Amino acid sequence: MDELITVPSRSGPRWLSPTLIERLTIVVDVLLILMCGIGSAVIYHLYTHAALGKIDTYAAASLLVAINFGLLTTVQRGYRLKNITNLPRSFRTTVMTWTGLFGALLAIAFTMKVSDEFSRGTTISFYLVGLIVLLAWKATAGRWTARALATGALANSRAVLIAEFGLPAASNTMMDLAQHGYRLMRIMEIRPTDLASPLLLSTIAPRFDELIAYARENRIEHIFLLMNWSRQHAIDSILDALKILPVPVHLVPDTHAARFLRYPLQSTGNTFTAELRRAPLSWKERALKRTLDLAGTTLALIVFAPVMLVTAILIKATSKGPVFFRQTRNGFNGRAFKIFKFRTMRVLEDGPTIRQAQKNDPRVTAIGKWLRKTSIDELPQLFNVLKGDMSLVGPRPHAVAHDSEYEQIIGNYAFRHHVKPGITGWAQVNGYRGETRTLELMEKRVEYDLSYINNWSLWLDVKIVLGTVIVSFARPTAY
Known part of the structure; x- marks a missing residue:
């Protein structure tokens, strides 16, 4: 033997290698984005104005989009062979990166007052055509690469x-x-x-x-x-x-x-x-995360101020009690703080024994059911973020009574306090939101929370925020 x-x-x-495939994928991404950007501008202007317009401006903007898309995808390791062949992951990365990139660049253009240089029709066409072309290319590249790997090519x-x-x-x-x-x-x-x-x-x-x-x-x-x-x-x-x-x-x-x-x-x-378990975020990472928190919270307060005002009026008009509900939670390093929420129940529990909200819970008010399903009841936590007690993204803070209970029966539960708690988190966008009826559900939530802490990045925070918007409306599970 x-x-x-x-x-x-x-x-x-001999010239065909994994490194070459990865580099070619980046080059093709850049070229396709350039072609889509310039092509969308040419076709749209010829169709609407019978003239080419400022093609050099659109070419420069397309190049900027292409370079940033390539860099952001590289940072997410989207050009690794195993990720190229993982089509669901490749599609998610492409959609999130493409959409986030367009949103960021449009915000910058608006802030710098150069948005008038670009036609809205061309911009929308570029976004839609570019996304469709990229997804088609990712599907083709993924299947070809998987076949090449399987045959040993x-x-x-x-x-x-x-x-x-x-x-x-x-x-x-x-x-x-x-x-x-x-x-x-x-x-x-x-x-x-x-x-x-x-x-x-x-x-x-x-x-x-x-x-x-x-x-x-x-x-x-x-x-x-x-x-x-x-x-x-x-x-x-x-x-x-x-x-x-x-x-x-x-x-x-x-x-x-x-x-x-x-x-x-x-x-x-x-x-x-x-490093089997990472330390809390470094001061540079905390500063970066805090910058995102302040910028995101300021924008959110401006956008949701009318919603919060209407919500406060509805709560006061439909049930007795205060507009806001305050409860003690454990934050970074286990330090206690008072969390703010819109009141959705007829009771104001805060003590050693607290019962989670359940389906058809009689304690929940009529308006409270809608607020909890849409997560509007969480909006006052933006003030907690401004105070520094919470972050936009992080493990969801549980009631102190629940912390004390789960710390005794779930290993590594206390490790959740290595970062600030968040309004939303990695567990929530992966479906572990709302009531945790069984110990297994809480263990799974903790598993996602620990994964978030060990793999934190600024892009992961942005990804979770965008994912929360989708999950809140597509898969409401809180009640």
């Missing part, structure tokens, strides 16, 4: 795998290598008893000589080691035997290490560590 195994495999042209770098007996069949290593540019030419499996032997090199010397000769003859470019990381003597011995070959040697993480290496790697002097 210790023989060298030659692996039959197919490969595409991108596996062009010749490689050899040296593995502990049985591990290649039990891992995804071979498939991953084949799908990301490496063509496995041979596999050398070594029995566990040989790997544990202090005389490893002398035991398998003839096989190593044959492997080295094969590597030279077939111009092998990479060697991968797949074995338990605890076998340090075996790994050192194999490296010593391979030093005669001028090729890189890669140690593939074993099943135990791979689970932890998915986390970000951090440098601590000369040592690298896997």
Whole structure:
């Protein structure tokens, strides 16, 4: 069972590589956006005015849109092969980025008073045509890339795998290598008893000589080691035997290490560590997040001021009690604060025992049902954001009584307090909004909250805000 195994495999042209595919995708995105922008301007002006108009202005604007779209998609790793082939994710990224980019650029144009330079018809045409063309291109590129990966067309770098007996069949290593540019030419499996032997090199010397000769003859470019990381003597011995070959040697993480290496790697002097749990946001990240909070809250208060005024009048006119409901919640680092909401119930509970609102809850007022379904009752929390107690985006703050309960039964629950609580959050846009009837629902909400904290970025906040608008109207679950 210790023989060298030659692996039959197919490969595409030597010039075709994963890196080239990723770069070509960026270039095609930019060119398509330029063509859509200029084409929309030309066709719209010829149709409405029988003249070309300021095509140079539209060309410059299209180039600006194309560059920003490429940069934003790159930041979201949208051009990685695994994301190109993941069509649902690719479509979401494209729609969110394209829409957010147009909204931001239109706001900037309006602020700088240059919006009059652009025809509204051309702008709308550019947005719609560009989005349709991009989605069609993403679908085509995704299916072609998936087919190329499946057939090994991108596996062009010749490689050899040296593995502990049985591990290649039990891992995804071979498939991953084949799908990301490496063509496995041979596999050398070594029995566990040989790997544990202090005389490893002398035991398998003839096989190593044959492997080295094969590597030279077939111009092998990479060697991968797949074995338990605890076998340090075996790994050192194999490296010593391979030093005669001028090729890189890669140690593939074993099943135990791979689970932890998915986390970000951090440098601590000369040592690298896997950051299994990140610290609260740095001061730069907090400043960036606070800037978004203040800008977004100011805009929201201007937009929703009439809605809030009408809501206050309706609450006062339809039921007895105050307009606002205040309740103690735990914020950043567990510090208590008073949260503001429009009153939707006939009771004002705030203490050690609080019952969550349920479907057809008799405590909810007639107007309160509508306010809770549309999330309008949450709008006064914009004042909490201005005060600094909350953020636009973050884990939803629960009543103190519920915090005390869940901290005892859900691991890592308290980690939610590593950032400011938010008006909306990652859990809410993923469907975990409203009543948590079972422990499993709360555990799932906490899982999304922790994922948000560990993967925070400014773009993720923007994505959640946009997603909240859609979810609030398309999938209302609060009552």
